[in-house]
């Protein structure tokens with residue numbers, strides 16, 4: 001479990017075409033460092049300790065003023081030292097990482113560093129106005145893994161000039177760079193961003209939900225096979241996100257769509273005699289059937305008879321194992 005502490009736009013002088021942190025996080029002000037404990041206590045109040053990380057999300061943590069970073073981390077480290085959490089996670093930009101910063105983060109107990117890489121294609125990065133190139137991601141990733149942190153690399157799909165091939169190549173390079181965690185974000189056009197202006201001017205065509213789902217499933221498969229943990233697919237849904245989204249593949253449960261598409265892709269290769277006899281633990285039923293029964297309907301339309309019953313492991317037609 002992550003205990004999220006959103007630090008929106010604090011210290012960020014950049015202006016990425018897609019970014020409006022206020023709409024994305026739904027939080028207008030960064031919490032004071034002293035509030036970190038209040039947030040953590042609220043999450044830990046159920047008595048669960050030891051397995052969670054305090055996660056500073058929402059902006060570029062290492063871009064904020066060093067004294068403020070220190071004040072945030074002191075609060076989080078108290079929970080780490082007390083054994084109430086298992087780690088501290090930060091997210092930042094690749095060009096805001098250097099060796100002194102990594103020494104500093106290590107001293108204050110940071111365990112996981114996530115970089116908003118977004119793409120490993122320089123043309124896509126330039127079109128998104130990221131202000132850094134793919135080489136910056138490579139450089140920062142090497143420093144992070146060599147320092148012993150868990151490296152997370154976040155990517156976006158459907159950015160201007162992006163293609164499914166470039167996204168798949170980005171995933172390949174994340175794996176080669178030693179990422180152990182990732183997040184996949186289909187690009188949404190948020191109000192008050194340059195991307196919204198581009199969209200309204202007809203200069204940018206966002207992905208559809210179907211395109212984002214299909215590509216997301218291929219990326220999910222790639223990462224899963226490589227042992228890279230997919231921490232999240234799509235931004236957390238909220239009224240602010242929904243209300244601020246001008247266009248793009250908005251869906252309240254895009255992650256569920258992607259995972260059930262990944263399952264559907266496997267099932268497709270397991271059809272025999274137009275049948276899919278599936279035995280699986282009940283907890284997997286919703287992923288097999290899909291949101292709003294989309295997978296079940298897909299196979300019905302193709303004339304494939306799908307039967308589903310409870311079993312210990314997810315097996316199709318008595319011999320193929322489904323992965324989730």
Ligand code: SF4
Nearest residue numbers: 012014015016019059
């Ligand atoms: S995406 Fe990150 S780096 Fe870009 S403007 Fe938003 S907070 Fe700043």
